Each structure stands twice: as C-alpha cells, then as structure tokens.
C-alpha cells in the first residue's frame with residue numbers, strides 16, 4: 001500500500017510537469033482511494049479502459065490522454081459524466097500525463113519509440129518551455145523508404161501511411177508520437193530525410209511533397225503505447241505496487 005499523494009508527488013517531480021504549458025492538467029485529474037495497491041496503465045482514459053480497470057479491481061489508472069482539455073465543454077454530462085461516475089463510484093484515481101510524458105528523456109513516448117526502432121537520438125526540436133517535444137537522429141543503417149515502412153510495421157504492428165516527398169534513401173529521421181503532423185516543417189528545416197508521427201492531415205500530403213521529405217503516419221495510438229508502459233513499470237517497481245497494462249486497441 002502506498003498513498004496516492006506520494007505516487008502523484010513523485011511522478012509529477014519525475015516528469016517535471018511545471019516546465020510545460022499544456023492543453024490539460026498533468027498529474028492527478030480525478031481523486032479516488034487514498035491508498036493504492038494496484039495501478040493500471042493505458043493510453044486513453046476511455047470507458048472501455050475504465051471498465052477493465054474496475055474488472056481487475058485497480059485503485060488507480062495512469063494514462064497519457066486524460067480529461068479536461070482546453071476548449072472542451074466544461075459541463076459534466078453525457079459521455080464525460082458516464083466516465084467520471086464510473087471512476088468515482090469505483091474509487092479509482094485518474095493520473096494523467098500529456099506533454100511531459102511525450103518529452104521525458106527516459107520514459108517519454110518519443111524516447112521509448114526510438115528505443116524500439118533502434119534510432120540513435122541526436123537532439124530535439126519543437127520546444128515547449130525548456131523541453132523538446134520532438135526528437136531527431138539517425139537510423140542504425142540507411143534504408144529505402146519501403147524498408148523503413150516494413151520496419152515500422154513490424155515494430156508497431158500496423159502498416160504506416162507513407163508519403164514519398166523525395167527519392168532519397170533514409171538515414172536521418174525526426175519523430176514525434178501522436179498528432180504531431182504539423183511539425184513536418186520543422187523536421188524539413190533540419191534537413192532530415194524523413195519525419196515520423198502518428199497522424200496525417202489533408203495538408204500533410206502537399207507539405208511533404210513541397211518540403212521534399214518522406215512522411216510516415218504510424219498511428220496515434222500505436223506510437224503512444226510505450227511511454228505510459230515504461231512509466232507504469234517504473235512507478236510500480238519504485239513503490240512495490242501491483243501493475244497491469246491494458247491495451248485498448250485503436251486503429252487511429
């Protein structure tokens with residue numbers, strides 16, 4: 001048993017949450033039981049994740065996509081009411097980390113993705129406060145676009161959407177998990193061969209072609225599965241908690 005307050009304080013400090021200007025609150029979003037024995041991690045605090053957490057009698061839920069996003073309707077009704085009611089009735093705390101979890105050099109989504117893909121990290125770009133939200137570096141070997149696409153598919157278990165903005169083989173890459181397609185211009189300005197993220201927009205097609213950069217959209221969920229797992233394993237080991245990762249698959 002560990003107190004909820006200790007877990008939240010430790011994790012807030014670990015992820016330097018005060019350094020970020022984010023679109024949602026980071027840290028504790030919904031308060032549940034004061035003592036935690038079993039913590040669940042998942043990408044998004046959907047109803048499906050809450051129901052699984054209730055089934056396995058979790059005390060707290062650690063997620064990347066929580067609630068209370070800037071600009072959303074603040075009224076607690078409908079889908080939002082159902083989710084909050086289920087959490088509160090079960091006494092499950094919701095702990096969420098958005099940008100601080102993308103950017104963390106060890107447990108972050110970008111760092112964890114780079115590790116799985118064998119990318120050598122050389123630096124970052126797209127600043128938020130003092131932190132880089134995106135990373136760049138080198139592949140372990142130069143690859144054709146098709147070979148990189150196959151590698152992304154093998155690791156992420158999902159076929160990437162590729163726009164061939166140039167005919168070059170790929171050695172240098174930039175990457176940012178999630179919906180970071182708008183950083184394609186920053187990646188091109190760094191002279192990178194390719195940029196990898198989760199989602200694409202209509203304008204991304206033209207941007208990739210006009211900027212002359214390979215673009216790969218590999219899935220928002222698929223690219224953001226790893227940070228919360230690395231953090232969940234670390235927290236559970238640090239505090240001696242029971243830990244379960246629940247993957248609610250999402251094709252987007």
Ligand SMILES: [Zn+2]
Nearest residue numbers: 178179220224
């Ligand atoms: Zn995301």
